Every structure is written in structure tokens, then in C-alpha cells.
Amino acid sequence: MTPADRLLREYEHARLTAETRRHFLQKCSTGLGALFFSSLATRTSAATGRLGFSRPASSPLAPLPPQFAGRAKRVIYLHMAGAPSQLELFDYKPDLVRLDGKDCPASFLEGKRFAFISGVPKMLGPQFPFHQAGKSGTWMSDRLPFLERHIDDLAVIRSMRTDEFNHAPAQLMLHTGSPRLGAPSLGSWVTYGLGTENQNLPGFIVLVSGGKTPDGGKPLWGSGFLPSVYQGVQCRAKGDPVLFLSNPETVSRSERRRVLDAIGDLNREEHAAHGDPETLTRIAQYELAFRMQVSATDAMDLSRESAAIHARYGTKPGTESFANNCLLARRLAERGVRYIQLYHWGWDSHGVSEQTSLKNGFADLCREVDRPIAALIADLKERGLFDETLIVWGGEFGRTPMQENRNGQVQKWAGRDHHPGAFTIWLAGGGVKGGVSHGLTDDVGYNIVENPVELRDLQATIIRLLGFDHHYLTVPFQGLDQKITGVKPVKVVDDIIA
Amino acid sequence: MSEAARIGSGRREEAGVRRTSLAPQTEAGRLSHVDETSRLVFSRNRIGARQPRRSLARLVASAAAILLARPLSAAAPAVSPAERPTAYEQLVAPILRARCVECHGEAKRKGRLALHTWETFAKGGANGPAFVAGKTAESELLIRLKLPLAEEDHMPPRDEPQPAPAELALLERWIAAGASPTATVESLQLPADLIAAVARLPASRARATVATLDLAEVEKLRAPLAATVAALQQKFPGALSYESRSSAALHFTAAGLGRDFGDAELAQLLPLASQLVRLDLAATAITDRSGPVLARLTALRVLRAGFTAISDDTLPALAPLTALEAFSVNHTAVTDRGLAALKKLPALRELHLAGTAVSPDAARKSGLPVVASAAPEPLSPPSPTETPAPSSPNR
Numbered sequence: 001m002t003p004a005d006r007l008l009r010e011y012e013h014a015r016l017t018a019e020t021r022r023h024f025l026q027k028c029s030t031g032l033g034a035l036f037f038s039s040l041a042t043r044t045s046a047a048t049g050r051l052g053f054s055r056p057a058s059s060p061l062a063p064l065p066p067q068f069a070g071r072a073k074r075v076i077y078l079h080m081a082g083a084p085s086q087l088e089l090f091d092y093k094p095d096l097v098r099l100d101g102k103d104c105p106a107s108f109l110e111g112k113r114f115a116f117i118s119g120v121p122k123m124l125g126p127q128f129p130f131h132q133a134g135k136s137g138t139w140m141s142d143r144l145p146f147l148e149r150h151i152d153d154l155a156v157i158r159s160m161r162t163d164e165f166n167h168a169p170a171q172l173m174l175h176t177g178s179p180r181l182g183a184p185s186l187g188s189w190v191t192y193g194l195g196t197e198n199q200n201l202p203g204f205i206v207l208v209s210g211g212k213t214p215d216g217g218k219p220l221w222g223s224g225f226l227p228s229v230y231q232g233v234q235c236r237a238k239g240d241p242v243l244f245l246s247n248p249e250t251v252s253r254s255e256r257r258r259v260l261d262a263i264g265d266l267n268r269e270e271h272a273a274h275g276d277p278e279t280l281t282r283i284a285q286y287e288l289a290f291r292m293q294v295s296a297t298d299a300m301d302l303s304r305e306s307a308a309i310h311a312r313y314g315t316k317p318g319t320e321s322f323a324n325n326c327l328l329a330r331r332l333a334e335r336g337v338r339y340i341q342l343y344h345w346g347w348d349s350h351g352v353s354e355q356t357s358l359k360n361g362f363a364d365l366c367r368e369v370d371r372p373i374a375a376l377i378a379d380l381k382e383r384g385l386f387d388e389t390l391i392v393w394g395g396e397f398g399r400t401p402m403q404e405n406r407n408g409q410v411q412k413w414a415g416r417d418h419h420p421g422a423f424t425i426w427l428a429g430g431g432v433k434g435g436v437s438h439g440l441t442d443d444v445g446y447n448i449v450e451n452p453v454e455l456r457d458l459q460a461t462i463i464r465l466l467g468f469d470h471h472y473l474t475v476p477f478q479g480l481d482q483k484i485t486g487v488k489p490v491k492v493v494d495d496i497i498a
Numbered sequence: 499m500s501e502a503a504r505i506g507s508g509r510r511e512e513a514g515v516r517r518t519s520l521a522p523q524t525e526a527g528r529l530s531h532v533d534e535t536s537r538l539v540f541s542r543n544r545i546g547a548r549q550p551r552r553s554l555a556r557l558v559a560s561a562a563a564i565l566l567a568r569p570l571s572a573a574a575p576a577v578s579p580a581e582r583p584t585a586y587e588q589l590v591a592p593i594l595r596a597r598c599v600e601c602h603g604e605a606k607r608k609g610r611l612a613l614h615t616w617e618t619f620a621k622g623g624a625n626g627p628a629f630v631a632g633k634t635a636e637s638e639l640l641i642r643l644k645l646p647l648a649e650e651d652h653m654p655p656r657d658e659p660q661p662a663p664a665e666l667a668l669l670e671r672w673i674a675a676g677a678s679p680t681a682t683v684e685s686l687q688l689p690a691d692l693i694a695a696v697a698r699l700p701a702s703r704a705r706a707t708v709a710t711l712d713l714a715e716v717e718k719l720r721a722p723l724a725a726t727v728a729a730l731q732q733k734f735p736g737a738l739s740y741e742s743r744s745s746a747a748l749h750f751t752a753a754g755l756g757r758d759f760g761d762a763e764l765a766q767l768l769p770l771a772s773q774l775v776r777l778d779l780a781a782t783a784i785t786d787r788s789g790p791v792l793a794r795l796t797a798l799r800v801l802r803a804g805f806t807a808i809s810d811d812t813l814p815a816l817a818p819l820t821a822l823e824a825f826s827v828n829h830t831a832v833t834d835r836g837l838a839a840l841k842k843l844p845a846l847r848e849l850h851l852a853g854t855a856v857s858p859d860a861a862r863k864s865g866l867p868v869v870a871s872a873a874p875e876p877l878s879p880p881s882p883t884e885t886p887a888p889s890s891p892n893r
Binding site (some may be wrong): 061062065068069070196198208382383384405 | 737
């Protein structure tokens with residue numbers, strides 16, 4: 001079979017799969033088909049009523065006004081993949097100092113499952129000194145001295161909890177609302193809801209550092225059941241920011257333009273025939289890629305920044321680092337990108353090696369992220385962008401107040417196991433009340449005793465700050481108006497909203 | 499039962515029960531307040547438009563007319579003396595409805611106190627009158643509201659939504675001014691910043707905003723400029739959008755246009771002048787030639803012009819921008835000399851001058867709300883502070 005034959009067969013196959021029951025019914029102008037259509041018309045008008053959210057499929061990325069004037073126009077989400085220990089950063093537990101090295105009380109272990117802890121582990125005291133910082137007197141350890149200068153801009157939530165204790169499902173749950181694959185990520189929802197201000201760049205950009213893609217993988221920025229135009233676009237810190245973006249050597253930009261025009265015509269015919277929104281996505285993405293050949297290179301080029309800026313962030317152009325990604329995040333925010341997602345891997349401090357010990361690897365990571373985050377906040381403030389950019393920092397779950405004892409063995413290094421029951425995140429910027437601490441854990445930081453915040457509460461709060469009521473940011477799918485927060489009760493964290 | 503629940507006090511559990519049993523009323527109470535709050539915000543955006551029928555919106559327009567004499571209110575039709583809003587109806591009652599009547603209202607009269615009507619409010623409860631006219635320090639309502647959150651007597655109970663500082667300030671003003679049911683809003687002489695603060699009351703009541711959204715009304719407000727807006731949206735993809743679904747106010751951002759956007763392009767936005775509240779021109783090609791255009795965009799609340807060729811010469815032209823709250827000219831040629839012109843902007847509360855030649859001294863002396871430029875991060879981390887003896891962690 002020649003390549004042309006294969007292509008033809010592939011096309012035939014695609015055409016046949018695209019032919020759905022809907023098309024069959026569409027062709028029946030009477031009977032069942034007519035019935036189907038009248039019902040479809042009713043549903044559409046209900047969905048586009050004053051409450052429902054709807055977006056014209058023909059302009060998937062055009063900016064749409066939020067339901068009410070939002071406080072934040074964009075999000076920079078700094079995900080510390082692997083889950084940093086709240087007990088070494090923000091959740092100060094003096095009692096844990098006293099209990100250090102003692103056997104864990106049986107009541108903590110009853111009915112609990114851990115990723116690695118077995119038998120009776122020992123309690124582990126905080127590995128670093130804590131103090132009260134800023135005018136707000138927020139408790140924090142000495143590991144984030146640069147961030148400390150901005151502590152009064154942060155709203156610290158110490159009472160986050162999740163259902164998942166393994167990285168991939170926990171990350172999925174945080175970013176998509178479901179521990180299973182297939183739901184759209186928060187960035188996709190936000191881009192779907194608000195569109196994007198810069199039509200030459202994707203609305204949702206993902207930057208990864210730390211030497212590893214987070215365990216949840218690309219579904220963390222997937223679009224799930226939303227059209228794929230809303231999925232996050234991963235940009236690389238080295239080489240071409242997006243793979244295969246530049247033209248092959250022998251193809252000029254004008255040639256490429258002509259090719260895209262021809263393909264666009266074919267795709268529009270295809271869409272007229274089948275009405276598949278993915279065809280529109282394809283057209284939009286080809287066009288976006290064409291514009292990005294110029295704009296992405298400019299946005300991602302850190303060498304255009306001054307030496308003073310590089311000194312402030314600790315950036316080195318041409319490498320892959322969290323610092324570079326923070327500076328990129330600022331460049332993208334300036335250019336109107338809606339949702340900028342950073343992942344920095346390495347926080348999984350089990351204490352099975354020097355690299356995963358709290359005293360060593362963890363401390364190194366703190367140093368690695370501290371200055372760039374502080375620089376990012378300062379930079380946004382200077383540019384008048386801080387008030388309209390929401391920054392979120394945190395991991396996918398917390399860590400145990402017990403020292404991990406993998407296989408029942410006392411380990412040489414101090415580390416902590418996964419703990420879904422309590423962890424800390426912070427928010428800052430657009431619409432966030434600074435200097436606030438929300439929620440309280442018990443004396444050892446194991447359970448939440450005040451103001452528990454579920455992931456869906458956090459998601460709803462982020463959406464609220466962007467100008468949406470999460471109840472009304474929906475898309476019809478599988479017979480339901482789907483929303484990221486699902487069907488369980490949700491409480492927006494009003495305490496942290498300025 | 500979770501540990502969290504076990505640790506919860508009796509009072510809290512009682513509060514939980516109360517909340518559940520009164521849920522529908524809570525909603526209704528909040529809805530009405532939200533409705534008005536949202537309309538208030540909404541009304542700020544509908545510059546030159548017909549006055550809305552509802553309360554708080556009119557308050558802001560009329561109070562603003564008197565206190566600020568801004569073009570915003572000048573364009574609004576005059577309110578006849580007979581229908582001048584009373585401060586109680588427009589201001590005080592909505593706050594009480596939102597924050598208090600769930601427990602102190604028609605259905606529940608905790609402490610035999612009911613705040614849902616003027617008569618019951620004036621009568622007070624088991625602990626005496628709710629307020630003493632003209633005496634804020636003796637008014638139980640204010641005393642309870644201002645108690646530390648941890649105090650048992652603090653109202654509303656600490657796990658309930660708390661009033662915003664602006665709401666407190668308004669109640670205080672009203673009582674200080676004599677707590678009269680007939681006093682007009684104007685007679686309170688509310689300062690401009692308080693009005694602005696009320697207008698910015700938490701967006702946390704979005705749900706009702708959406709639920710009460712009158713899209714036909716919004717459509718009407720947008721109609722006069724709709725065609726222009728649509729044409730400009732075509733011309734500048736992604737740049738122009740309404741502030742919200744409930745608003746005719748417009749935002750324009752040149753973030754995606756960069757240096758392709760210059761003086762000629764900016765001039766095309768002039769027809770939007772009455773509705774354009776936010777304009778982001780950072781890193782565009784605009785120059786001082788745009789001064790006269792900017793001068794006519796009098797509805798602007800936010801103007802970003804950093805990284806442009808704007809200089810001191812443009813700043814005096816901005817005097818008509820009386821609604822301007824935030825202005826960035828970071829990384830431009832602006833100097834100390836230009837600052838004087840900005841003192842004339844009455845609403846300015848945020849000025850970004852990072853990366854300009856403006857000296858910290860001149861910035862301080864100007865009295866302008868200059869956002870401090872962060873000192874560059876030092877190369878070595880600051881030394882960790884000493885660990886004080888732990889008092890009460892996490893509070």
C-alpha cells in the first residue's frame with residue numbers, strides 16, 4: 001500500500017467515525033429526526049439562558065466578560081509537585097518538638113492507610129525554626145526568607161485537605177476536580193470561560209521544571225470533555241518553546257500561509273458537513289501556531305530581560321529552571337495569557353535518600369524556589385499587575401507529622417510520608433486579602449480542627465476571584481451541565497477575599 | 499464524627515442547627531442585599547445612563563454628585579427632593595438585612611431583637627436599644643460589631659460572614675449623624691473614599707448577581723455603542739471586552755498587540771470614551787501625541803502605560819481623568835517634574851513609577867499614592883530572624 005493509499009484510508013475512516021447518530025437523524029427531516037431536533041432546540045435555549053454559560057464555538061478563544069467584574073484577570077499557579085511539607089514551612093507545631101522521636105499514638109493510625117508508613121512510626125518534630133513574620137505575624141519557618149518580605153500579601157490556608165494520597169490522582173484531583181482521567185483542568189475551564197486577551201499566544205500555558213513531568217502527566221493540563229482548544233500548551237525553556245512550531249528549512253512563511261489557507265478551506269467544508277467542534281479547534285490551532293511562530297519566540301526569549309532582572313530572579317537563559325519559568329510567567333502575564341501553570345518537581349521528601357531528606361534535598365528546593373517567587377511578586381507589583389494576577393502556591397497533599405518508616409525500618413534521613421488530611425497552600429494578588437491565615441490544624445498538624453477547605457472550595461474560590469460563580473461556569477456533557485466543582489457542597493473561602 | 503467536629507464548641511453546633519433551619523431566609527436576606535450591592539457596582543459602570551430604580555445605586559450617583567462633582571454624576575438626571583434616598587433605607591437596612599436579620603428578624607428574634615423593620619430596630623431588644631442616636635460609643639449595635647472576633651458577644655457570630663469595614667464605617671456614620679430614619683444620604687456627607695469602598699464591596703455575592711442579572715437591561719445599556727464595540731473587536735482581536743456580563747463598562751488591553759498598537763490605533767477608541775474604564779497600553783508604541791486622546795477618556799479607572807514613550811509632557815493632559823484610580827507609568831521617561839500634574843487626580847490610589855527617574859524623595863514629598871518599588875532582591879538570603887518563644891501558633 002502506498003502512503004497515498006494509507007492517507008486515503010485514514011481519511012475514509014475518520015469520515016465514517018465522524019458520522020454519528022446525530023447526522024443520521026439530521027438527515028431524517030420527519031419523524032424521529034424532527035423530534036430530536038425540536039428537543040435539541042429546547043435544550044440549547046435553556047442552556048444559553050441568563051444563568052447558563054455558553055460560548056460561540058466559532059470563536060473559542062475570544063475574550064468573554066465574566067459574570068461579574070472579576071478581581072483577577074489571570075492566574076499564575078505555582079504547583080510544587082511531590083507535595084512540600086507544611087510542617088517545615090507554614091504549619092508551626094511546637095508540640096511536635098516535644099513529641100519528636102516518640103511513638104505515634106495508636107489513635108492516629110487506626111483505620112488509616114499510608115503510602116509507605118507501616119507499623120508504629122515515630123513522631124518527627126519540625127526540622128527548621130519558626131517565627132512570626134511581617135505585620136500580620138504569620139507563622140513560617142526560616143526556609144523562605146525572600147518570600148517572607150511579601151508575607152503580608154499572602155493569604156495562607158493551613159486547612160487544605162484532599163481525598164487522595166498518591167501523587168498522580170491527588171494532582172489530578174487538585175487540577176481537574178476528579179482523581180480519574182477525563183475531566184478538564186482548571187486552566188481549561190478558565191480559558192473556556194474567559195477566553196484570552198492575546199490571540200497570538202495560547203490562553204493556557206504550562207511550564208515544567210525540576211527534571212520531571214509531574215506524576216499526573218499531561219492530563220493535568222488536559223481539556224477533558226471541553227473542546228481540545230482549551231488544553232494547556234506546554235512550552236519548553238530550551239530550544240524551540242513549542243516543538244515543531246518553526247517552519248521546516250525549505251518552507252517559507254508565505255508558503256506556509258498558503259498551505260494553511262488551503263487546509264483551512266478544507267476544514268471549514270468538513271465542519272459544514274459534520275459540525276464537529278474539534279474541526280474548529282483544528283482551524284484555530286493551525287492559525288494560532290502560525291501567529292506563535294513570531295509571538296511565542298518573543299515571549300519565551302529571556303535574553304531580552306535586563307541583567308538586573310536576571311539578578312533578581314536568579315535566572316540563566318537557556319536552561320530549564322524554576323527561576324526561568326517564574327520570569328517566563330511574568331512575561332506571559334504581561335502579554336495577556338490567561339492561565340499560567342508552573343510545575344516544579346522534587347518535593348516528595350520521604351527521607352529515603354539525601355535528596356529526599358528534609359534537611360538536605362528539601363532545603364535545597366526551598367532555596368531554589370524562594371527567590372524567584374519573591375522576585376515574581378515584586379516584579380508584578382512594580383508593573384501594576386499584582387492586583388489583577390492571582391498567584392497560587394502549593395502541593396497536591398501534605399506530609400505526615402510522623403517520620404516515614406518505610407518497611408517498618410527507621411530511616412537514616414528525616415522524611416515524611418504523604419498525608420491527605422492537612423496541608424498548606426497560599427494565594428496572593430488579584431482580589432486576595434493579604435496577611436490572612438485561614439484554618440487551623442490540631443497540635444501536631446495531623447487533622448484539621450477549624451475551617452477545613454476542600455479542593456473544590458479552592459477551585460470555586462479561584463473561579464470566584466476571576467469573576468465567575470462556579471455554579472454557572474458549566475458545559476453540557478453526558479446529559480449534565482458539568483462544572484469543575486462537581487455535585488458536592490462547595491464553600492467559597494470568603495475569608496481570604498479582599 | 500471527625501476530630502474537627504468533636505472539638506467544635508456547643509455554640510458552634512447550635513449555630514449549625516440554626517443555619518440549617520433558616521436556610522431559605524438566609525438566602526432571601528442575602529439576595530436582596532446582593533441584588534442592591536451588585537446594582538451599585540453596576541451603576542458605577544453605566545456612565546451617563548438612566549438612573550436605576552433601586553436604592554444603593556442611586557445613593558452612589560447622588561452622593562457622588564454632591565461630594566465629588568464628577569462628570570459621572572453630572573451626566574445623571576437630577577433626583578427630585580421628594581425621592582431623595584434616605585440613608586436608612588438605602589444604606590443601613592440593606593446591611594442589617596444581609597448581616598443580622600437571619601437571627602434578629604421576623605422569624606427569629608434572638609435576644610428579643612428584630613432589625614428587619616425601622617420600628618423594631620428603633621425599639622431595641624432584651625439588652626436595651628440597638629443604638630443611641632449620635633452616640634456611637636454607647637450604641638450596642640456598634641459595640642457588638644467591633645468586639646474582637648474571639649469574644650462570645652461579638653456579632654455576627656464568628657463563623658458567619660462578617661460585615662466589610664466599609665459597612666461598619668457606614669453604620670457608624672449614620673449613628674453619629676443622629677440615626678434618623680429620614681436623614682438623606684447627602685446629609686451624612688460621606689467621604690468619597692467610603693463611597694468608593696461601598697462600591698467595591700466584596701464580590702463574594704456573585705451568585706445572586708448572576709441570578710438577578712437582567713440581560714435585557716444590560717443589552718439596552720450597551721446598545722448605543724454596540725456596533726462600534728463589535729467593529730473594534732474585529733479590528734483588535736482579543737483586546738476589547740465588557741467588564742462583566744452585567745455591565746456596559748469596557749476594558750481594552752493591548753497586551754496581545756504590543757508595538758503594533760500606537761497613537762493612531764488609540765485614537766480609534768475615542769468613541770468608547772463614555773464606557774471605557776480600563777485601558778492597558780503597556781509596551782505599546784503610543785507616545786506623547788496620545789495625550790489629547792487620553793484626556794478625553796474620562797471614564798477610565800485603570801490606565802497602564804508602562805514601557806511606552808509617554809513622558810512628563812502627557813501627564814498634565816490627564817487632569818480630566820477624575821475617576822482614575824490606578825495609573826502605571828513604570829519604565830517610562832517620567833521624572834519628578836511630571837508628578838505635580840498628577841496631584842490633581844482626585845480618585846488616584848495607586849501610582850506605579852518603578853524604573854523611572856523619579857527620586858524616592860520627590861515621590862514621598864508629592865504625597866501621591868506611589869506604590870513602593872521593591873528593592874532588588876539581594877544576592878544572599880536575608881539572615882533568618884530569631885525564633886521567638888511560641889505563643890499561639892497559627893493565629
